[in-house]
Amino acid sequence: MIKAILASTSTLHNQDYLEYLVSHLPELFKDEEEVLFIPYARPGGISHKEYTAKAAEAFAKAGLKLKGINEFQNPVEAVNKAQGIFTGGGNTFLLVSELYRNKVMNEIKTAVRNGTPYMGTSAGTNIGGLSMQTTNDMPIVYPPSFQTLGIVPFNINPHYLDPDPNSEHKGETRETRIKEFHSINSQPVIGLREGSWIDLKDNKVTLKGELQARVFEKDKLPFEIETGTDLTDLN
């Protein structure tokens, strides 16, 4: 049975890193002594070590230990032995490339399906979908595949942004980009606003947080869903 939190962002405006999620960590990781951290997305190019230290500080507030996958000699073994996994945000292309290079993409997928609790934020949430193809990130590196963990049977767009009606900018809006995704792909996409997350437990998939989320399905008009909405049958 899958247990997971897939959060749009790690950090809310005027808050500390993971602050709004800390109170939910003990329930997700309750039986675990130590959680494995995947720092591969390296936001802003910081080192794995610096990133792990930052995440460990937040986890300590929930009484949990965190150890970076970079501290293990064998990443595959680290995943297989993990009692819980947290993948932080950053660049999704880099994250996915490193997961494949270290041969842990399928290992994490299997572990999560077998019940290892998983948390992702931003890029770490993007890979919780069927593919990373609704990321907002720049393709700074060429990954061997766009296929990801498929913890949920749809795609996620983290940091979802509503169109600005006053904008004079001619770059595509997020909604237009997701429409382009659906000109080629068929799975639904959830636009997760910052502060929202998808919760998986007891065989249920639920929208959490204070805001609505936006659901995009191929050839349909997008629509809003309220927090608490059961998404178990969305696919």
Place this chain on the structure above:
Amino acid sequence: MIKAILASTSTLHNQDYLEYLVSHLPELFKDEEEVLFIPYARPGGISHKEYTAKAAEAFAKAGLKLKGINEFQNPVEAVNKAQGIFTGGGNTFLLVSELYRNKVMNEIKTAVRNGTPYMGTSAGTNIGGLSMQTTNDMPIVYPPSFQTLGIVPFNINPHYLDPDPNSEHKGETRETRIKEFHSINSQPVIGLREGSWIDLKDNKVTLKGELQARVFEKDKLPFEIETGTDLTDLN
């Protein structure tokens, strides 16, 4: 000798498609009777035919004919015989995938190096750089490579957007994304604001348009350059 216009956007706020570029078309394509249009990026999923009709309407205002590559049986032959090439905007991942699938990426590269005039807007400009890795687009399809035309020896970020100092959004700014690009890649990146373009002629590379552009080099602070700046030695 390369002759090219690499424009940030096709359309300015409150203007028609290509309106601000139409007066520059006769100089770029002056000896040409018919320009080859590459509609592969298909903005918003429209058909190649619809997209070609839209572009042809704008080219007609400059007294030029435009024919879509989709109207030819053999795309490679179409490129080799082209008297000029215009690649429109849309999704860069789709554009690059289709250029490779139709085996014309290298053909266009060779044609442009041999003097066939080239114009790109948005995605069509992005591929004018060494790679498509500073695109803003979603990876809606998996291309066989991120390497592109290299009409200029650096990368381009079209639709460049300055950070909004009042934003409470925690998604990466454009500047942060380009910094992440430089954590892995070394070529310079030009952030081209809407209304700016890079002009190549007489062995010179020049910034054109009314606005400044922003130059990003690995391990250096980004800086602004004025319109008219000679970029011939940037690499």
